[in-house]
Amino acid sequence: MTTMSHLDTQGLSIPRLGFGTFRMPGGGCQPVVESALSLGYRHIDTAAMYENEDGVGAAIAASGIARDDLIVTTKVWHENLAPKDIQRAFDKSLSNLGLDYVDLYLVHWPSRTMDLPAVLETLMRLREEGRTRGIGVCNFNMPLLKTAVETVGAPIACHQIEYHPFLDQSKMLAYLRGKQIPLVAYSPLAQGRAADDVTLQAIGRKHGVSAAQVAIAWLLDQDGVIAIPKAQRRESQQANLDALAVRLDEEDRKAIAALPKDQRFVKPPFSPDWDAPAV
Template sequence: MVPMIETKLLRMPKIGLGTWPMKGAECQAAVESAIAMGYRSIDTAEMYGNEAEVGAGIAASGIARDELFVTTKVWHDKLTKDGIAGAIAASLGKLKLDHVDLFHIHWPNAAMDLNEALGGLEAARSAGQARAVGVCNFPPKLFRRAIEAGVAPIACLQVEHHVYLDQTPLKAIAREHGIAFTCYSPTTKNAVAEDPVIRGIAQKHGATPVQIALAWLLRQDGVAAIPKAAGAMNQGANLGALSIELDEADVAAIDALPKKRRLVSPAFAPDWANG
């Protein structure tokens, strides 16, 4: 049984299936496999180009809709009232669902009107198209502005976070406001496989380096992870990270690793330090 994060605004599994960059039959099969294995959180986005396959996988699973937590996102070129309204309608059409559990702004846009963008999220929530709304890839100052604007009840922040990237300022803001925190790229795109510190801890626990990286994140309050895994073997291994109990020495060793390695920073990314 996957443990849950519970806040005033949502109830979300601690671990879910990330679907970027899977497409087509591979994506549908991965969703079906993950749900059969016990995953109940599936993360997709308009930009991924796989919402139809995610929806097909959900439909084929036979699992009741209210047992699943489905997340999708609107791309940064549609952050107007009408753009967001069109995006959520299109996403629901592809997913063949009448609502998602969480609807995010995927990336901020330097030219966006923040209040209008947040108003678009709130309109989707108020219309029942999304049970909760949130933001992705917002740096600390912008994240705080979005919360304090009071336009939409921000339920979750999704950002890159792993053993090589510190996100303490963002986690502190999220905890201050009772907001869930989701990590993408939590397994460092397998960079941990070559890390002697992580490898040593993995050997000690009879685990893989990826499982150790996930265990370090999942032990944190209010933090969820959405590792991408196409095959059943990796999906099962990722779930296995939930049962790994790191000791104080393990955590200290991982905490001491350099924490400035960002794996995802496209040209349109915000100013991470000052945004």
Template structure:
């Protein structure tokens, strides 16, 4: 197993995790089981994914002590009331077959939410031991500022779409200034990395794939984790192998020069990204 780097600060979690969006049933259980056997110790799921039972089955079947696995789940934006959040975590824990998750996130902000009330409930869940850390996902800097400065919540993480084709400088700057980890979802731009010669050139230099180079670009960054979805064993292995790549300043300059304005996850209920 490749040594797994850990994020710094208050949130000590493996920098490379397994995303499970659009996985389901026995296929999901098999994928998570494979990943755990290969050495993954960071698994990401969500209420909305409909696969928490499948993830829970893999955790139970793995034989790996629970305290060795970093487990994240999320509450859907339609359930952002104090009662809704509590019902969501209780249901998630039952499906995941565990008494706690390591990180519990607001999956998407909702214009109708009472953010202070929701975060207060999440803080109570942390106090009760049902969750170890609380955080958010798809929050803009303005929403992060509201949570941290206006409400005073102890946010450990903001999970956002982040890859070599989408910049997140403002979110990263704010997060680092406040000790918040940024987790990159869709870190491989949903498979759209093969059309950029600069990326291919860096990959060829290292005997790697463009996806591996793009992943290492994120994992090298301070306070950034990444959770690529990977169902097949060869893909899971390839993502682990990205950890062994050593990018130099020339590589990072080439990757930084790629277009940074391509967002691929932008549902109708998304916040105003500006």
């Protein structure tokens, strides 16, 4: 396996290829995460809403891997963003995981009724207490992110958003790079659509790899980007790791740049206004 590279942010060193666990509920998650850990994944992403923190925690316990060698992320759901609810949700997540601390605690989705400064101050207090090593956000639009970073001055360690070859995130990525905040790309394979794209397949044939591996390589080809694909089958977990060795050339980048970039697949009714202008 190609050596895993890391991004440093707010005192954390995060592997650039992590392992996502969305839609892996209950006990079925444990053997899948155990497999990923045995292959070499050291960055595991979960959330209270996934209902699998106990399985993730059991897999970590069974792995025998030193806690200091892992980056474990979990998230608070948008319905629990009152400060007392965040505290309660965090305590439950930590208990489910069976850990003394997590490495990243993120706001899973913004809420239209949240008091953002109060939310971030609660997360910062958890960080000061050493119960999470870092804090961050997911699914924030530009105005919300700028408020968190510039107005509140929160030590945001990452921003997790949907990002793949069919969705333009260039403005967000440019802003994050300027603030030295990593972009963590979820749904990096566009919920399986990358595997069927003829352009990515053609690039894959050129390099002797799959279209999905090309999609991951494209993300990791970009400064400041971390990808967290999920994969239930061990073969797919290994294939994603093997994408670390794929090197795209300028012709490949141009071909991917020409793909439609307006395909957003994660669109819950509580999403923020993605087109809201930055203040």
